[in-house]
Amino acid sequence: MSTLILLLVTGVGLGGLYFLVASGLSLIYGLMGVLNFAHGSFLTLGAFAGLAAAGAVGAGTWGGLLLGLLVGALTGAAAAALTELGLIRPLYNRHIEQVLVTVGLSLATVALFEGIWGPNPRNITGNAWLSDTTELLGARIPNTAFLNILAAALVLGGIVAFLRYTRYGLIIRAGVENRSMVTALGIDVRKAFTLVFAVGGAAAGLGGVLAAQSLNYVSPHMGASLLIFAFIVTVIGGMGSLTGAAVASVVVAVLQQLANSYLNNSGDLIVVLLLALVLLVRPSGLMGRTA
Amino acid sequence: MSEHSPRLDRPQEAGPVLSVRGLSARIAGQQVVHDVSFDVAATGVTALLGRNGVGKTSTLKAVMGLIERSGEVVLDGARVDAERTERIVCRGVGYVPEDREVFAGLTVAENLRLAERVGDHGTSPARKRLVADLFPDLTQRAQQRAGTLSGGQQQMVSLARALLNENRILLVDEPTKGLAPRIVSEVADALAAAARTVPILLVEQNLQVIDRLADRVVVIDAGRVVHTGPARELLDDQAMIQRFLGVHAENEPAHGEPVPGAAAHGKGAHDQVREAATIAEGGE
Amino acid sequence: MNAADGARTGARTRRAAIPAGGLALVLLLGCLPLLALTVPGVLPGYTYEPGTLQLLALCWLTASLALSYHLLFGLAGLMSFGHALYFAAGIYGLAIVLDRTDVPLLPAAALVLVGGIVLALCVGAISLRVTGISFAMVTLAFAQAGNVLARRDQFGVTGGEEGLALDTDGVPAGLIGVLNTRNLYWVALAVLVVTYLVVLWVERSRAGHTAAAVRENEVRVRIIGGRPYAVKLVVFVLAATLATLTGMAYLLLQSGASPATSSAEFTLALLVMVVLGGVGSRWGAVVGAVVYTLLDQRLTALASSEAVAGLPAVLRVPLSEPMFLLGTCFILVVLFLPGGLAGAAQRLAARRRGAAPPGGAPGVAEPVEERVTA
Numbered sequence: 001m002s003t004l005i006l007l008l009v010t011g012v013g014l015g016g017l018y019f020l021v022a023s024g025l026s027l028i029y030g031l032m033g034v035l036n037f038a039h040g041s042f043l044t045l046g047a048f049a050g051l052a053a054a055g056a057v058g059a060g061t062w063g064g065l066l067l068g069l070l071v072g073a074l075t076g077a078a079a080a081a082l083t084e085l086g087l088i089r090p091l092y093n094r095h096i097e098q099v100l101v102t103v104g105l106s107l108a109t110v111a112l113f114e115g116i117w118g119p120n121p122r123n124i125t126g127n128a129w130l131s132d133t134t135e136l137l138g139a140r141i142p143n144t145a146f147l148n149i150l151a152a153a154l155v156l157g158g159i160v161a162f163l164r165y166t167r168y169g170l171i172i173r174a175g176v177e178n179r180s181m182v183t184a185l186g187i188d189v190r191k192a193f194t195l196v197f198a199v200g201g202a203a204a205g206l207g208g209v210l211a212a213q214s215l216n217y218v219s220p221h222m223g224a225s226l227l228i229f230a231f232i233v234t235v236i237g238g239m240g241s242l243t244g245a246a247v248a249s250v251v252v253a254v255l256q257q258l259a260n261s262y263l264n265n266s267g268d269l270i271v272v273l274l275l276a277l278v279l280l281v282r283p284s285g286l287m288g289r290t291a
Numbered sequence: 292m293s294e295h296s297p298r299l300d301r302p303q304e305a306g307p308v309l310s311v312r313g314l315s316a317r318i319a320g321q322q323v324v325h326d327v328s329f330d331v332a333a334t335g336v337t338a339l340l341g342r343n344g345v346g347k348t349s350t351l352k353a354v355m356g357l358i359e360r361s362g363e364v365v366l367d368g369a370r371v372d373a374e375r376t377e378r379i380v381c382r383g384v385g386y387v388p389e390d391r392e393v394f395a396g397l398t399v400a401e402n403l404r405l406a407e408r409v410g411d412h413g414t415s416p417a418r419k420r421l422v423a424d425l426f427p428d429l430t431q432r433a434q435q436r437a438g439t440l441s442g443g444q445q446q447m448v449s450l451a452r453a454l455l456n457e458n459r460i461l462l463v464d465e466p467t468k469g470l471a472p473r474i475v476s477e478v479a480d481a482l483a484a485a486a487r488t489v490p491i492l493l494v495e496q497n498l499q500v501i502d503r504l505a506d507r508v509v510v511i512d513a514g515r516v517v518h519t520g521p522a523r524e525l526l527d528d529q530a531m532i533q534r535f536l537g538v539h540a541e542n543e544p545a546h547g548e549p550v551p552g553a554a555a556h557g558k559g560a561h562d563q564v565r566e567a568a569t570i571a572e573g574g575e
Numbered sequence: 576m577n578a579a580d581g582a583r584t585g586a587r588t589r590r591a592a593i594p595a596g597g598l599a600l601v602l603l604l605g606c607l608p609l610l611a612l613t614v615p616g617v618l619p620g621y622t623y624e625p626g627t628l629q630l631l632a633l634c635w636l637t638a639s640l641a642l643s644y645h646l647l648f649g650l651a652g653l654m655s656f657g658h659a660l661y662f663a664a665g666i667y668g669l670a671i672v673l674d675r676t677d678v679p680l681l682p683a684a685a686l687v688l689v690g691g692i693v694l695a696l697c698v699g700a701i702s703l704r705v706t707g708i709s710f711a712m713v714t715l716a717f718a719q720a721g722n723v724l725a726r727r728d729q730f731g732v733t734g735g736e737e738g739l740a741l742d743t744d745g746v747p748a749g750l751i752g753v754l755n756t757r758n759l760y761w762v763a764l765a766v767l768v769v770t771y772l773v774v775l776w777v778e779r780s781r782a783g784h785t786a787a788a789v790r791e792n793e794v795r796v797r798i799i800g801g802r803p804y805a806v807k808l809v810v811f812v813l814a815a816t817l818a819t820l821t822g823m824a825y826l827l828l829q830s831g832a833s834p835a836t837s838s839a840e841f842t843l844a845l846l847v848m849v850v851l852g853g854v855g856s857r858w859g860a861v862v863g864a865v866v867y868t869l870l871d872q873r874l875t876a877l878a879s880s881e882a883v884a885g886l887p888a889v890l891r892v893p894l895s896e897p898m899f900l901l902g903t904c905f906i907l908v909v910l911f912l913p914g915g916l917a918g919a920a921q922r923l924a925a926r927r928r929g930a931a932p933p934g935g936a937p938g939v940a941e942p943v944e945e946r947v948t949a
C-alpha cells in the first residue's frame with residue numbers, strides 16, 4: 001500500500017514536470033500550428049542558467065533555489081522569445097519550415113551545450129529539504145515530488161488566469177480557435193505569438209530547474225528526453241488543449257511509474273502503447289477538438 | 292494626399308471609398324480571382340453578386356489581405372494592397388465574414404470586447420450605443436458562449452463586431468445565408484440601419500434583400516467582373532438576372548406581392564428564399 | 576526544321592539521355608574501387624583504399640536511406656520523425672537472426688525484410704490515423720519505443736548500450752574483413768541503385784501520383800473517390816521496407832549494430848539531408864545525404880584538429896561540435912535557400928539559360944520549349 005502511494009505521488013510529481021514542458025508546446029501549437037522541437041533546449045538552458053544563478057548565492061539554500069527557479073524561468077522565456085522573433089516570425093504561416101527551423105535549432109543547441117558544459121551529466125548540490133523525504137500515509141515521498149506538484153499547479157493556475165482575465169489571454173484563446181479572424185478584427189496576432197513562446201519558454205525553463213532538483217544532475221540532454229514524453233502527453237491530451245495536457249501529464253506519468261515498478265521497468269513502452277490505444281479510439285486526443 | 296488633390300474641392304462622398312483595380316487572388320496555388328476592378332461608393336450599399344463559387348468571398352478576402360493577392364486596392368485614397376490584414380482593418384474596414392466566424396468558445400461579451408479597437412477608426416461610445424440599440428438580445432446574452440447561440444444570433448454578434456468601430460467601410464459576406472425568414476428580415480433591418488452611417492460592400496444571394504438594400508451592383512462570373520451598374524437596372528432585367536445569377540427571376544417581383552404561379556417552378560431553394568424575403572417585407 | 580520541332584527532338588534526346596547518363600554514372604561509381612582517384616580535403620585517401628571505400632559506401636547507404644525518406648516526406652508529404660525505426664529494424668533484425676540462428680545470410684535477410692514490412696504495417700496503420708504534426712509526434716513516439724527496447728535490452732538480444740557485433744558465421748567470406756571492403760562497397764552501391772529505381776517506379780505509378788495529390792489536398796482526393804489513407808499506408812510501408820533493406824547492408828558494412836541508429840536524432844538527420852538537398856527532389860535527397868555524410872566526417876576531423884584546439888573558447892567550442900555547425904547550416908538553408916541545393920541549382924541553371932543567346936544550349940529541351948511558346 002505504501003509503495004502504491006509512493007508511486008502515485010511521485011507519478012503526479014513527474015506529471016508536473018511533463019506538464020511544465022507540455023503546456024508550452026500545447027499553447028504554441030494551438031495558437032500557431034507549430035510543433036516546437038527546440039522546446040527541450042529552452043528547458044536545458046533554463047536548468048543550466050538557473051543552477052548557475054543558484055550557485056552564485058549559495059546552492060542548497062532556499063534563496064538559491066528561489067533565485068534559480070526565477071532565473072531558469074526568465075532564461076527560458078528570453079530564449080523562447082528570441083527564437084520566435086528571429087527564426088519563427090520570418091517564416092510566418094509556413095508551418096513545415098517553422099518546424100524544420102526548430103529541429104535545426106534543437107540539434108545545434110544540444111551540440112553547443114555539449115561543447116560548453118561537456119556531454120556528461122553534472123551532479124548538483126540540492127537543497128537539503130528537497131533531498132529529504134516526507135512520510136505520507138506510510139510512504140516516504142521525496143520532497144521534490146511536492147515541489148513539482150506545487151509548481152505545476154501554480155503554472156496551470158497562472159496560465160488559466162492569464163488566458164481568462166487578460167486582453168492577451170483573450171486574443172490567444174480566440175487565436176487558437178480562428179487565427180485569421182483575429183487579424184480580421186484588426187489585431188496583430190504576431191505579438192501574441194511571441195508572448196506564447198515566452199510563456200511556454202518560462203514554464204520549460206522552470207521545469208528545467210525542477211527536473212535538475214529531482215534528478216540531482218543537469219545534462220545537455222535532459223531537455224530532449226523530457227520533450228519526447230511531453231510530445232506524447234500533448235497528443236494524448238489533444239493538440240492545443242491545456243486541460244488535456246494537464247490531465248494527460250498526470251495519467252502518463254502515473255502509468256509510467258506503476259509500469260516501471262510492477263511490470264519489469266516497462267514504463268516507456270506502456271506509455272507508447274497508451275498512445276497507440278488513444279489514437280485508435282480517439283485520434284483527436286482526450287480533449288482535442290474533433291475535426 | 293497632396294493639398295491640390297481634386298477630391299478636396301468636392302464633398303468627401305463624391306469619390307469612391309474603396310477602389311479595386313486589377314485584383315487577382317490565389318487559394319492553395321489556384322487562381323480564383325482574375326483581374327477584378329470595381330469601386331465602392333462612399334455612401335449606401337454596393338452589392339457584389341454572382342453564382343455560387345464564382346469568387347465573391349475570395350474577392351473580399353483578397354481585399355482584406357487574408358489570401359495571397361496582387362493588384363491595387365485603394366482605401367480612402369491610400370494604397371493598402373501591400374499591408375497586413377490588421378493594418379488594413381485599423382484603417383477602418385469592418386469585416387463580417389461568410390458563415391459568421393464568431394469565436395465559439397468565447398462569450399458574446401468577449402467576442403465584442405475583442406473587436407473593440409482604439410484609434411481614429413476605433414470604438415466610440417456612440418457606436419456602442421448603436422450596437423446595444425440594434426441588438427438588445429446580445430446585451431442579455433453577454434455571458435453566453437457564442438457557440439451556443441442560434442445562427443441568427445451569431446450573425447448579430449458578427450455584425451456587432453464590425454459596427455462597434457467608426458469604420459470607413461463594411462465588407463459583409465452573405466449575412467442572411469442559412470437563416471430563417473424572420474431572422475433574414477432582422478439582419479436586413481440591421482444592415483439598413485448600418486448603411487445610413489457607413490458604406491457597405493455586400494455579398495448577398497437573396498434578391499429581396501438586394502432589392503431592399505443595394506444601390507449599385509457589381510456582378511462577378513468565374514472570377515471576373517461581368518457587369519456593374521445601378522441595382523434597379525439589374526433587378527428590372529430578368530434576362531440579366533437569369534444570365535448573371537442563374538436564377539429564374541420572372542416570378543421574382545422587384546417589389547410588392549409575389550406573382551401567382553410561382554409554384555409552377557416547384558418549391559426549390561430559390562422559392563424558399565423568395566418566401567423568406569416576402570415574409571421579411573411583411574414583417575416590417 | 577522549325578524551333579518547336581527542334582525542341583521536341585531535344586526533349587526526346589534528353590529523356591533518353593537521363594537513363595544513359597545515370598547508367599554511366601553508376602558504372603563510373605562501380606569502377607571507383609579499381610581506380611586511384613582522390614579529392615583532397617573531401618576523401619581521406621585514394622578510392623581503392625578501404626578507408627575511402629568505407630566512407631563512400633556509407634555515403635551510398637545514407638543516400639539510399641534519405642531516398643526512402645524522400646518517398647515519405649517529399650512525395651507523400653508525411654513528416655515522420657520515426658523513420659530510423661525501420662532502418663534499425665533492418666540492422667538489429669538481421670544481427671539478431673544471424674546471432675541466434677544458423678540461417679544463412681540471404682534467407683535471413685528475406686525473413687527480416689518481411690518482419691520490417693509487418694512492423695511498418697502495424698505502426699503505419701495506427702500513426703496514419705492522425706495527420707500533420709500529430710503524425711510526426713506519434714511516429715517519433717514509436718521510434719522512441721524501439722530505441723528504448725534496443726538500449727534497455729529487456730529480452731537479452733540487442734546487447735543494450737553496447738550494441739551487437741555481427742555474427743559472421745552465416746555471412747559469405749567475401750563480405751567479411753577489411754580486405755573485402757570493395758565488395759561491401761558494391762553491395763552498398765547496389766542497394767542505392769535498387770532504392771533509386773523503386774522510388775522512381777513509385778513516383779511514376781498511379782499510387783505515386785495519388786500520394787502527391789494527397790500531399791497537395793487530401794480532401795480533394797477523397798472527394799474524387801481516392802483513398803488517401805490506403806495510399807499513404809502503401810507509401811509508408813514501401814519507404815520502411817527500403818529503410819530495412821538499407822539497414823541490413825549497413826549492418827554488413829559496419830559489422831555491428833548500435834542503438835544510436837534507432838534514435839530520434841538519426842531520423843532528424845535524415846530530415847536535415849532531405850531538406851538540405853531540396854524537398855521533393857530525388858537527386859536532392861541523394862546529394863543532400865552525400866554532402867551531409869562527407870561534411871559530418873570532415874567536420875569531425877576538423878573538431879579534433881590542432882588548428883581548432885589552439886583557438887580561443889568562443890571559436891573553439893562551436894567549431895568542435897559538428898552537429899552545431901550542421902544544425903546552423905540547416906537553419907540557414909531553411910531560412911534563405913528554399914528548395915535546398917536542388918532549388919539553388921535550378922535557379923542557377925535558369926539564370927544561365929536566361930543569359931544564353933536564343934537558339935543556343937542544344938540538348939536542353941524544356942527551356943527552349945518555354946522560349947518558343949513565350
Ligand SMILES: Nc1ncnc2c1ncn2[C@@H]1O[C@H](COP(=O)(O)OP(=O)(O)O)[C@@H](O)[C@H]1O
Nearest residue numbers: 318319323341342343344345346347348349350
Ligand atoms: N479553401 C479553398 N481551397 C481550395 N479552393 C477554394 C477554397 N475556397 C474557395 N475555393 C475555390 O475558390 C473559388 C471561389 O470561391 P468563393 O470565393 O468562396 O466563391 P463564392 O463566395 O462566390 O461562392 C471556388 O471555385 C472554390 O472552389
Ligand SMILES: [Mg+2]
Nearest residue numbers: 347348349389
Ligand atoms: Mg462565398
